[in-house]
Amino acid sequence: MCPGAFSKCLGISLLPLSVVCVLCNILLFFPGGTPVDSKLLSEEVWYFGGILGSGVLMLFPALVFLGLKNNDCCGCCGNASCGRRFAMLSSILFAGVGVLGAAYSVGVSVLAITRGPFCMKKDSKEWTYPLENSEYVFNPASWKQCVEPVDVVHWNLTLFLVLLAMGLIQSVLCAVQVVNGLVGALCGDCRGCCPEAQATA
Structure with a gap:
């Protein structure tokens, strides 16, 4: 597959992942599926890992990768393919x-999973992080320490795990584009650049 066409495949893959990350981050504002006071949300929700990191920032490389296949900036210094080579090289920056x-989103997710949700502790009725520094992920029985919001542990854990997985996949896809961009910059695209340039070559 040509580097430009492969870049388009990567861009197509990144777009739905970005949408999923944004939706997950939005759902985190409604723990247990119910609206709560903003002061009762976990701090990590306000870091916008899914909206900013894996969402908005990921749109730039995704759109650039999509446009590489149709890039017609060809012909410079007598070399019909140098425009495509430069475009592939610049895609590395966006990657x-x-x-x-993606790394920001992954970092926020890991922090949130490690810390656990902000909730009302069962015994003291205080709002705190009762599961912090514990292995609650592998001990569902400990989730009962959080009584409000209802099912907040399951809700936060699931959504942050999805964000973590999506962020890791996005990182891999962008890293693949770095290699693909280098190949395209060094070897050029296997497709012709533009008919006019080829005819005069």
């Missing part, structure tokens, strides 16, 4: 932006 965005 780097994507990796940073």
Whole structure:
């Protein structure tokens, strides 16, 4: 497969992942599926890992990758393919932006999963992080320490795990584009650049 066409496949893959991440982050504002006071949300929800990191920042590389296949900037210094080579090289920068965005989302997710949700503790009725520094992920019985919001542990854990998985996949896809961009910049695209340039070559 040509580097430009492969980049388009990567861009197509990144778009739905970004949408899923944004939706997951939005759902985190409604723990247990119910609206609560903003002061009762976990801090990590306000870091917008899914909206900013794996969402908005990921749109830039996704759109750039999609446009590489149709890039017609060809013909410079007598070389019909140098425009495509430069476009593939520049895509590496956007892939780097994507990796940073995904890494931010992954970091926020890991922090949120490790810390556990902000909730009302069963015994003291205080709002705190009762599951912090514990292995609650592998001990569902401990989830009963959070009484409000209802099912907040299951809700937060599921959504942050999805964000973690999506962020890791996005990182891999952007890293693949770094390699693909280098190949396209060094070897050129296997497709012709533009008929006019080929005819005069």
